[in-house]
Amino acid sequence: MVRSATLADLDALLALEQTCFDSDRLSRRQFRYMLTKAHARILVHDSSGAVGAYVLLLFSRGTSMARIYSIAVGPALRGQGVGRALVGAAEDEARAEGRISLRLEIRSDNAASQALFRGLGYRQFGAVADYYEDHMEALRFEKRLTPNLRVEQVPVPFYEQTLDFTCGPSSLMMAMKALDPQLELNRTLELRIWREATTIFMTSGHGGCGPFGLALSAWHRGFDVELFVNEEAEFFTDSVRSPIKKEVIRLVQEDFLAELRAHDVPLHLSPLNLGELRERFERGGIPVVLISSWRIYGEKFPHWVVVTGFDERFVYVHDPFVDYEEGETLLDSLNMPILQEEFAHMTRYGRAGLKAVLVVSRRKNANG
Known part of the structure; x- marks a missing residue:
């Protein structure tokens, strides 16, 4: 038996x-x-x-x-x-x-x-x-x-983040590669995007990448990007105790926002619901989404994933982080099926419930 x-x-x-x-x-x-x-x-x-x-x-x-x-x-x-x-x-x-x-x-x-x-x-x-x-x-x-279950998916190549703080660049790289197969994914690009998009400081250690810097990185590489946040807020400052660090983060994000406006990058101060997220996916956009890692890894830190598909019950994502300590492999991070209700809970970070989605797509105006 x-x-x-x-x-x-x-x-x-x-x-x-x-x-x-x-x-x-x-x-x-x-x-x-x-x-x-x-x-x-x-x-x-x-x-x-x-x-x-x-x-x-x-x-x-x-x-x-x-x-x-x-x-x-x-x-x-x-x-x-x-x-x-x-x-x-x-x-x-x-x-x-x-x-x-x-x-x-x-x-x-x-x-x-x-x-x-x-x-x-x-x-x-x-x-x-x-x-x-x-x-x-x-x-x-x-x-x-x-x-x-009928799954609507796009073939998104997988890229594993090589550092604890590069989930944002790695997720963005996967989205861009899905739209431009000629793009070469490597650690040099991962670190370059991190340098471009970092907020300098985080709760501890190296600075993470917020939505504004990542959006600019995509735009500068020839992609259209539509940005959705629930407020024009200072991302990732809740747990930063040092006033000097908070001020640095604020100045960096103000600079990002000024450049986004100068390039007419669409910035919506309202979050996307799942129906709207799926609609943009079906139109050819690749969503890069900020989540709280608590429900997946039991730790409270901001984390970026890229959406690869939908069906009637699930959202599918590539997660650039592979939890080797828990016996996982790359296999576990590919097209991870997450219940839609669970995904909705994940897409809120911190006490302020911050939400952020980048929808990356092919540039309509090549001279833009």
């Missing part, structure tokens, strides 16, 4: 790791963490008290996505449909958690595993070179657990 694992199964889980894998093995400490602290579930195949297979599921915080992190079937159970049964149980668990998609990586030389998942309706949507300890490539697979 298939059941949830407990701490009493640790020895059996470690034995399976040793038997089934030559590298990239989970340790006792990792298994214990997955069983006691992580937003995860381990299911085991138990035959008369003997654990001969397992599947490990991870659930992304704040999104409607799950991931099969690892699956192992001992030699004695192979060829008996145990792997298929575990995957089916994992899909049931994911649905019970309200998840609409299940993803995983498979070694490119593991033909048997690829055949299993393809036969269960998983589709390959990407690959990652040098993914495993032995440098083997990983193939990315996904299955929609609610196939009746």
Whole structure:
């Protein structure tokens, strides 16, 4: 039978790791963490008290996505449909958690595993070179657990932020690349946009990028940009205690605003609701949205994401931050499905409930 694992199964889980894998093995400490602290579930195949297979599921915080992190079937159970049964149980668990998609990586030389998942309706949507300890490539697979949902998406290339404070430039770069495939995404561009758009100071550490500076960066690179904020406010000053730092942020943002007005960049002092956001997306704009990271990462800091699609229930985003400490990979940051109601709550930052959206599009007037 298939059941949830407990701490009493640790020895059996470690034995399976040793038997089934030559590298990239989970340790006792990792298994214990997955069983006691992580937003995860381990299911085991138990035959008369003997654990001969397992599947490990991870659930992304704040999104409607799950991931099969690892699956192992001992030699004695192979060829008996145990792997298929575990995957089916994992899909049931994911649905019970309200998840609409299940993803995983498979070694490119593991033909048997690829055949299993393809036969269960998983589709390959990407690959990652040098993914495993032995440098083997990983193939990315996904299955929609609610196939009746009609998703409207655009192919937005993914770019991972390389520094803690460059989510804004990285999100903007993804939006611009979707509109101009010739644009080269690299760390030089990431840092250049950060230098152009930074507010100099934040609550601590390096300055973050506000909506006004990011809008100018897009405009100067030949894109039209429409900016929506809920007030012409000083972004990110609530938690800055130093009066000198507050004054610097105010002066920087006043300078940004003056330049935006000089270039006639549309600035609306009213936020977009989800219907309006989707309408602009369907017209060809790529929204870059400010969110509070609390609901995804459990930490209160401003964060930028880029919208990649919509369906009847979800907003899909690329998140440039990959939370490796929680066992995530790039796979978890691509086209993250977020319930529309949850997304509406996310798009407010700080005590003032600041809202900001940049809608980036191709420039209508090439001489503008």
